[in-house]
Amino acid sequence: MADKPNVIVVGGGLGGLWATLRVVEGGFPVDLFSLFPVKRSHSCCAQGGINAVLDVKGEGDTIWEHVIDTIKGGDYLADQPPIKTMCEEAPGVIRTYDRMGVTFSRTPEGIMDQRLFGGVKKRRTAFAGATTGQQLLYTIDEQVRRLESDKELNKYEGWEFLSVVLDDAGQCRGIAAMNLDTMEVKTFRADAVILATGGLGLIWGRSTMSTNSTGAAASRVFQQGCRFANGEFAQFHPTAMLGHDKLRLMSEACRGEGGRIWVPKDVGDKRQPSAIPETERFYFLEEWYPTYGNTVPRDVASRAICRAVRHMGMGVGGQNMVYLDLSHQPRKFLEQRLGGILEMYQTFSGEDPYTGPMKVYPAMHYSMGGLYVGYEKDAKSGGMKLGSAKNHATSIPGLWACGECDSAYHGANRLGANSLLSASFSGRVAGEAVVTYLKGLPKARPAIPAAPFDQEKARQEALNQAILKSDGKENPFALHRELGEIMQEKVFVERNNKELDEALEGIRKLRDRFNQITLDDSGTKVNQSLSWARQIHDMIVLAEVITKGARLRDECRGSHYKAEFEIKCPEGKFAGSPEYEAYRERWKASNEKWLKTTVASHSADGPTIEYAPIDISIFPPEAPRDYR
Amino acid sequence: MTQEIQFRIKRQDSPDASSYWEEFRMPYAPAHNVVSALMYLREHPVNAQGQKVQPVAWECNCMEEVCGACTMIVNGVPKQACAALIDDLEQPIVLEPLSKFPVMRDLQIDRQKMFDALLKVKAWIEIGGGHDIHRHAPLISPDEQDVRYHFSRCMTCGCCMEACPQFHQESKFIGPAPLAQVRLHNSHPTGVYNKTERLHAIMEEGGLTDCGNAQNCVKVCPKDIPLTTAIGELGRQTTAQWFRDLFSK
Ligand SMILES: Cc1cc2nc3c(=O)[nH]c(=O)nc-3n(C[C@H](O)[C@H](O)[C@H](O)COP(=O)(O)OP(=O)(O)OC[C@H]3O[C@@H](n4cnc5c(N)ncnc54)[C@H](O)[C@@H]3O)c2cc1C
Numbered sequence: 001m002a003d004k005p006n007v008i009v010v011g012g013g014l015g016g017l018w019a020t021l022r023v024v025e026g027g028f029p030v031d032l033f034s035l036f037p038v039k040r041s042h043s044c045c046a047q048g049g050i051n052a053v054l055d056v057k058g059e060g061d062t063i064w065e066h067v068i069d070t071i072k073g074g075d076y077l078a079d080q081p082p083i084k085t086m087c088e089e090a091p092g093v094i095r096t097y098d099r100m101g102v103t104f105s106r107t108p109e110g111i112m113d114q115r116l117f118g119g120v121k122k123r124r125t126a127f128a129g130a131t132t133g134q135q136l137l138y139t140i141d142e143q144v145r146r147l148e149s150d151k152e153l154n155k156y157e158g159w160e161f162l163s164v165v166l167d168d169a170g171q172c173r174g175i176a177a178m179n180l181d182t183m184e185v186k187t188f189r190a191d192a193v194i195l196a197t198g199g200l201g202l203i204w205g206r207s208t209m210s211t212n213s214t215g216a217a218a219s220r221v222f223q224q225g226c227r228f229a230n231g232e233f234a235q236f237h238p239t240a241m242l243g244h245d246k247l248r249l250m251s252e253a254c255r256g257e258g259g260r261i262w263v264p265k266d267v268g269d270k271r272q273p274s275a276i277p278e279t280e281r282f283y284f285l286e287e288w289y290p291t292y293g294n295t296v297p298r299d300v301a302s303r304a305i306c307r308a309v310r311h312m313g314m315g316v317g318g319q320n321m322v323y324l325d326l327s328h329q330p331r332k333f334l335e336q337r338l339g340g341i342l343e344m345y346q347t348f349s350g351e352d353p354y355t356g357p358m359k360v361y362p363a364m365h366y367s368m369g370g371l372y373v374g375y376e377k378d379a380k381s382g383g384m385k386l387g388s389a390k391n392h393a394t395s396i397p398g399l400w401a402c403g404e405c406d407s408a409y410h411g412a413n414r415l416g417a418n419s420l421l422s423a424s425f426s427g428r429v430a431g432e433a434v435v436t437y438l439k440g441l442p443k444a445r446p447a448i449p450a451a452p453f454d455q456e457k458a459r460q461e462a463l464n465q466a467i468l469k470s471d472g473k474e475n476p477f478a479l480h481r482e483l484g485e486i487m488q489e490k491v492f493v494e495r496n497n498k499e500l501d502e503a504l505e506g507i508r509k510l511r512d513r514f515n516q517i518t519l520d521d522s523g524t525k526v527n528q529s530l531s532w533a534r535q536i537h538d539m540i541v542l543a544e545v546i547t548k549g550a551r552l553r554d555e556c557r558g559s560h561y562k563a564e565f566e567i568k569c570p571e572g573k574f575a576g577s578p579e580y581e582a583y584r585e586r587w588k589a590s591n592e593k594w595l596k597t598t599v600a601s602h603s604a605d606g607p608t609i610e611y612a613p614i615d616i617s618i619f620p621p622e623a624p625r626d627y628r
Numbered sequence: 629m630t631q632e633i634q635f636r637i638k639r640q641d642s643p644d645a646s647s648y649w650e651e652f653r654m655p656y657a658p659a660h661n662v663v664s665a666l667m668y669l670r671e672h673p674v675n676a677q678g679q680k681v682q683p684v685a686w687e688c689n690c691m692e693e694v695c696g697a698c699t700m701i702v703n704g705v706p707k708q709a710c711a712a713l714i715d716d717l718e719q720p721i722v723l724e725p726l727s728k729f730p731v732m733r734d735l736q737i738d739r740q741k742m743f744d745a746l747l748k749v750k751a752w753i754e755i756g757g758g759h760d761i762h763r764h765a766p767l768i769s770p771d772e773q774d775v776r777y778h779f780s781r782c783m784t785c786g787c788c789m790e791a792c793p794q795f796h797q798e799s800k801f802i803g804p805a806p807l808a809q810v811r812l813h814n815s816h817p818t819g820v821y822n823k824t825e826r827l828h829a830i831m832e833e834g835g836l837t838d839c840g841n842a843q844n845c846v847k848v849c850p851k852d853i854p855l856t857t858a859i860g861e862l863g864r865q866t867t868a869q870w871f872r873d874l875f876s877k
Contacts, residue, residue: 040695092760101753110767142752245664477671526733
């Protein structure tokens with residue numbers, strides 16, 4: 001076995017578990033690393049569902065429409081060949097999940113049910129009650145446990161990935177990781193490493209994400225030379241409830257199942273919401289977007305809410321909140337369709353969403369950006385060539401990335417229910433890419449020298465010691481809160497260059513203050529402050545990447561919005577009218593300049609940013625997105 | 629309304645150290661839960677006597693009661709700390725680690741035993757691989773899916789294990805949560821093909837017959853999983869299996 005190439009997968013959400021499954025099934029052993037038992041990964045939070053064209057409702061849904069919705073949803077910023085292949089493969093991913101035993105919700109006939117989600121007109125979203133992510137995660141976790149019983153898999157749960165080990169040629173040869181019980185640093189060898197470490201919502205302090213979503217792991221490889229793309233594209237979910245520890249998501253499914261967003265027409269209205277008559281409610285999404293109404297895509301909804309609250313001053317009770325109302329729907333229907341979500345609202349707010357509206361506001365929810373990954377284009381189909389070792393490869397040879405920590409598929413904005421799909425699919429693809437790569441390795445492989453491993457271990461231990469010994473006055477948890485405040489204030493739904501400059505300055509100050517850190521914890525076991533402090537450092541680094549990308553991008557695209565550079569659609573005008581055509585031309589000219597991937601590289605004085613072309617061969621942009 | 633939130637926390641510095649109690653106070657704010665309060669305390673690790681102490685260690689991830697990580701004993705009841713609203717709790721709020729698992733530090737415990745049990749009972753559906761075979765699973769009625777969904781929401785959090793008098797660090801009993809997973813997988817149209825193996829796994833020492841029928845498990849399950857119903861059904865399944873084994877010898 002010693003001579004058989006082996007793989008390290010870091011992360012056990014949907015991405016990492018799919019990658020693990022495919023590598024082991026491809027005949028190679030895996031060491032799987034995760035901060036905690038993989039079953040507790042953030043993927044379990046996903047509520048609403050997963051997209052695939054199955055057309056169980058007989059609406060004539062087609063894969064082509066899924067492709068177009070994804071491309072347009074992402075405001076054309078994503079490379080199109082991988083999108084095409086993902087949408088084509090989506091039904092197969094769902095069928096496989098079905099065979100694995102996912103408790104998908106059923107129609108009376110016993111087939112999988114599908115529901116409507118934002119940004120699309122057809123019912124394309126498969127779901128398992130209101131805990132789809134949990135159900136998918138548990139099922140793939142079970143499949144991976146099946147492999148564990150065959151001993152092709154070792155789990156390192158309770159280990160934190162610290163860095164990749166690079167040889168003199170810059171090839172990834174393994175990783176350094178820290179045991180979170182004993183704080184011991186160790187290095188591990190591997191012929192290929194797959195990073196599947198999830199999103200980075202905690203850079204905004206509080207978000208809809210879990211504590212594992214710090215982006216620290218991606219930041220670490222970024223600092224080791226891996227390129228990072230489209231950091232400025234962060235999706236703000238329009239409807240989250242406010243909390244001290246987290247901003248809990250109220251799924252888009254609430255709007256899909258008939259939820260209506262409104263505020264009282266009279267800002268000073270002190271009545272209970274249920275006592276406010278229909279005529280005195282302002283259903284602003286329905287008014288502004290008659291075709292899609294409450295199911296406009298997330299970026300549109302988030303901005304509309306900010307417009308109503310910030311610009312028009314119409315937030316409920318003058319505060320940062322609006323109503324999300326389901327109380328007009330029958331209780332039984334709501335229990336069946338949204339039981340889990342509404343239960344959660346009740347648990348965490350103490351209020352009853354069956355009889356009155358919920359109070360919500362936008363929150364950081366998903367990062368479209370991430371480690372820049374490649375793919376091989378299939379000349380015949382125009383899609384991605386499945387099985388190619390180039391798919392999901394990062395710019396560090398020997399390192400692949402999948403799941404939310406990569407930058408593929410979603411461009412400038414992700415469609416609802418498309419990321420459980422991309423996390424699963426990209427995990428599968430990355431796993432298969434690595435299998436191809438390993439099969440292509442020469443039979444007799446030269447021995448890997450020990451020096452890079454010893455050096456990396458020493459470097460990581462020194463970093464730990466520096467933090468443990470530092471006795472400044474900065475508290476790592478307070479630094480995180482301050483970072484969150486900057487991002488929430490200045491790098492949010494609506495952006496402007498003045499505030500982005502201020503944010504960059506603030507972030508740089510935090511970076512300096514990090515050197516004055518002090519830990520209140522000197523424990524040698526389960527020292528969570530040490531692990532957290534290291535993550536804070538790496539979050540600050542990525543925050544700068546995100547903010548600099550946003551500062552440089554002078555346009556509006558998907559989730560990235562600067563009012564100053566908005567090209568406004570002439571009201572009431574459509575294709576063919578001179579006003580609309582002039583608008584289209586301005587939009588095209590702007591695309592010439594900005595329809596490019598932002599690619600960041602690390603340097604000692606902060607990130608440097610370049611732009612890479614996008615493959616738009618499948619559906620070239622001819623008209624701006626229009627959700628009127 | 630109180631102006632303060634008061635805690636009494638059972639602490640332990642390392643796996644083999646002895647435990648001790650420490651009290652904490654923090655300013656009151658509406659809508660705190662135990663996790664958000666512990667977050668405040670780790671940023672301000674000062675005990676009620678005003679002494680600077682090491683921050684309390686505990687585990688959490690999702691903060692919305694779906695990952696199971698933050699399970700601890702809150703005022704005597706095992707539950708998810710994130711879903712324990714301060715306004716609903718009597719003070720001082722007493723926090724203890726689950727007692728049926730090894731403590732790593734403070735409120736952080738090691739529940740590996742529960743995952744080992746899932747391995748032992750083969751809690752999965754056997755499939756030929758994660759590739760598409762262009763077919764779905766067989767049809768499942770909405771009613772059956774509804775029942776299965778109850779069982780499939782088990783977070784492996786350990787509340788039921790904590791409440792079970794038969795499950796403890798020295799006992800061999802695998803406990804209620806893994807048993808319910810046998811019920812879940814035996815009812816799947818293809819999962820049923822491996823029913824015999826799963827039943828044999830729970831007919832061994834430490835299996836189903838070690839259940840003392842105290843019915844505590846079902847009372848503390850945060851997801852209302854019908855654990856005792858599952859155990860009852862498995863009783864009938866194992867009896868039938870016992871006869872089948874007898875006659876096929
Ligand atoms: C509240 C919420 C609801 C959502 N609902 C939907 C939905 O309905 N539909 C949809 O399509 N998408 C949804 N999403 C998005 C989707 O859930 C995520 O994008 C997806 O699950 C990410 O999966 P992942 O495998 O990339 O990462 P994760 O599930 O976050 O897993 C990350 C893994 O990496 C490990 N890890 C991280 N850092 C380290 C480290 N340093 N060392 C070792 N291990 C590490 C963790 O332990 C974990 O196992 C939702 C997201 C949120 C926040």
